Amino acid sequence: MSAGSSTVQTVPTGYRTHPQDAGPGLTATGVSWGIDGRLVLDGVGLLAPAAGVTGLLGPNGSGKSTLLRVLAGVQQAGGAAGDAARTTFGGADLAALPRRQRARVLALVEQDATTDLPLTVLDAVLLGRIPHRALLAGDSDADRAVARTALATAGAHELADREVGTLSGGERQRVHLARALAQEPRLLLLDEPTNHLDVAAQLGAMRVLRELAADGVTVVTALHDLNLAAATCDHVVLLASGRVVAAGPVADVLVPEVLEPIYGVRVDVLTHPRTGRPVLSFDLTDPPS
Numbered sequence: 681m682s683a684g685s686s687t688v689q690t691v692p693t694g695y696r697t698h699p700q701d702a703g704p705g706l707t708a709t710g711v712s713w714g715i716d717g718r719l720v721l722d723g724v725g726l727l728a729p730a731a732g733v734t735g736l737l738g739p740n741g742s743g744k745s746t747l748l749r750v751l752a753g754v755q756q757a758g759g760a761a762g763d764a765a766r767t768t769f770g771g772a773d774l775a776a777l778p779r780r781q782r783a784r785v786l787a788l789v790e791q792d793a794t795t796d797l798p799l800t801v802l803d804a805v806l807l808g809r810i811p812h813r814a815l816l817a818g819d820s821d822a823d824r825a826v827a828r829t830a831l832a833t834a835g836a837h838e839l840a841d842r843e844v845g846t847l848s849g850g851e852r853q854r855v856h857l858a859r860a861l862a863q864e865p866r867l868l869l870l871d872e873p874t875n876h877l878d879v880a881a882q883l884g885a886m887r888v889l890r891e892l893a894a895d896g897v898t899v900v901t902a903l904h905d906l907n908l909a910a911a912t913c914d915h916v917v918l919l920a921s922g923r924v925v926a927a928g929p930v931a932d933v934l935v936p937e938v939l940e941p942i943y944g945v946r947v948d949v950l951t952h953p954r955t956g957r958p959v960l961s962f963d964l965t966d967p968p969s
């Protein structure tokens with residue numbers, strides 16, 4: 681791991697929201713998206729409780745990234761499918777919000793997002809401040825302070841003056857998290873935010889998400905690592921072939937009866953000796969039929 685520090689710091693109190701402001705969370709109904717005559721999302725409905733961490737799980741190609749992009753409004757629901765999707769956050773229709781207003785509410789951290797622009801890390805993180813300042817206004821001292829705090833929270837403060845294009849995958853992932861934190865969202869959507877991170881940095885990033893949730897931010901994160909989800913999420917939504925096949929508290933969904941038919945592996949569930957949370961063990965022998 682080439683980042684100078686793998687330590688992800690706790691969330692400073694300066695830009696916390698408050699749990700009582702969290703509202704009813706994120707709801708989506710009837711979300712479909714298709715391309716080339718194929719339905720990638722097929723009438724997805726989900727509930728991500730306010731001020732909680734919801735894990736979006738599912739095998740490769742099940743539709744996690746597409747769903748996050750549609751929820752964020754980066755990709756329009758429908759596509760070749762045509763549908764009557766409705767997505768609300770805090771009771772408000774997200775699709776009806778003007779783009780700038782939506783960017784003050786939600787931030788999306790995409791998987792392996794890259795940029796060809798010769799931006800420093802600090803400038804990249806400052807992009808997260810754009811929705812909060814007057815049109816055509818430059819960065820203020822306050823914006824730079826928020827950006828530096830976000831970098832520190834994401835464990836990337838030492839990278840501030842580096843060019844984004846020169847960063848390692850794990851370093852870049854921290855910078856994307858910092859950019860989203862600088863946006864001060866009430867809804868944070870993340871697409872596999874830990875896939876380039878070492879184990880300490882993975883847990884550190886999940887701790888940041890948990891602390892944000894404790895302070896009222898609603899977090900939805902796609903994850904491949906089911907044990908990371910078991911250790912850190914409140915609630916999980918399991919997708920397969922563009923449909924939700926299970927959703928609910930971790931202990932209800934991350935069980936062999938649900939996971940084995942979806943992943944096609946044998947699953948045993950143990951209990952963590954200290955936390956009491958589920959620990960999953962996998963092997964490739966055929967699951968019992």
Ligand SMILES: Nc1ncnc2c1ncn2[C@@H]1O[C@H](COP(=O)(O)OP(=O)(O)OP(=O)(O)O)[C@@H](O)[C@H]1O
Nearest residue numbers: 715720738739740741742743744745746747902904
């Ligand atoms: N623009 C597109 N054109 C064609 N196919 C697409 C497009 N976007 C997504 N797909 C297909 O839709 C399916 C779901 O893709 P998506 O990236 O949402 O899955 P995922 O669950 O995030 O996968 P992974 O875990 O591998 O990242 C895949 O089969 C993918 O190839």
